Amino acid sequence: MxxxxxxxxxxxxxxxxxxxxxxxxxxxxxxxxYIQILNDFYSFFAGLELLISKHLQPTLADAGERRKTAAIADDLSYFKAKVPDLAAGAELPVILNHFQALGALYVIEGSTLGGKYISQMISQQLNIPVDEGLSFFNGYGESTMEMWARFKDYLNKEAIADEQQADVIEAANQTFLKFKDWVEG
Ligand code: HEM
Structure with a gap:
């Protein structure tokens, strides 16, 4: 699988x-x-979401329930900060088909699993409650594991052939690498 x-x-x-x-x-x-970290996530994830939405066909049935970069914009606005410009071009992974879009989406959706730890760490560092200005990293809250299981089922049903799976893996690796460059840069 x-x-x-x-x-x-x-x-x-x-x-x-x-x-x-x-x-x-x-x-x-x-x-x-913290705003600097939100900026890094917003510019990269929102740029990436645009690319994904162009190539994911068909889209996820439960896309409406899934976390969006709009949540980062809400957190930025909570702290009275403006949204930054989006990453583009070579700053993002190459996404030209449905399977590459799935690989990038795997990274975005999977980040909800670490999000729980991230929101706890940030709330401790800043001494603020986890439900104030941390909505993006709180992800799907209690539903996180269920949403993750549903995403993996969808992924397993979509990418079957070897070349489809190779595209998913390559795009996921590129997404991790490009995002690492982005947060380091
Ligand atoms: C402080 C930062 C992070 C921590 C501590 C962390 C921690 C974790 C943990 C504990 C899991 C496994 C959860 C489980 O299987 O129950 C996980 C999974 C995952 N994380 Fe992270 N994570 C972090 C950042 C990120 C970021 C920024 C991304 C993406 C941009 C990401 C992408 C993923 C993905 C794709 C998975 C799913 C792995 C799988 O296929 O099971 N993580 N993370």
């Missing part, structure tokens, strides 16, 4: 990204530092 393969074949890049983010989050000293 592709969901198991993509997990195994992207785990190195996930670990690298996680390490960078943990370091960044631990160095948060002010709301301004």
């Amino acid at each position: 592709i969901a198991d393969k993509v997990k195994a074949q992207t785990s190195t890049y996930h670990r690298e990204l996680e390490a960078i983010l943990v370091r960044k989050i631990k160095s948060i000293r002010s709301v301004q530092d």
Whole structure:
């Protein structure tokens, strides 16, 4: 099944990204530092969502229930900050077909799993409640594992052939790498 393969074949890049983010989050000293992290996620994820929406055919049946970068805009607005410009072109992974779009979506949806830890870390660093200005990282809250299971079922049903699965894995790895470059840059 592709969901198991993509997990195994992207785990190195996930670990690298996680390490960078943990370091960044631990160095948060002010709301301004948190806003910088929200900006990194907004510009990259919103740019990526545009690309994905152009190529995901058919789209997810429960797309309306899924987390959107609009949640980051809400968190930015909570702290009276403006949304930044979007990442574009070579700053983003190459997404030219449905299976590459699925690979990028795997990374976005999977980030809800780490989001729980991220929101707890940020709330501790800033000494603010987890339900204030942390809606994006809170993800789907209690429903996170169920939403993740549903996404993996969909992925497993869509990407069956070897070349389809190769596109998913390549795009997921590129998404992790480009996002790592983005947050480091
Ligand atoms: C502080 C940062 C992060 C931490 C601590 C973290 C932690 C985790 C943990 C614990 C899981 C496994 C959850 C489970 O199986 O129950 C997970 C899964 C995942 N995370 Fe992260 N994560 C972080 C950041 C990110 C980011 C920024 C992204 C994407 C941009 C991401 C993408 C994923 C993906 C795709 C999975 C799913 C792996 C699978 O296929 O099971 N993570 N993360």
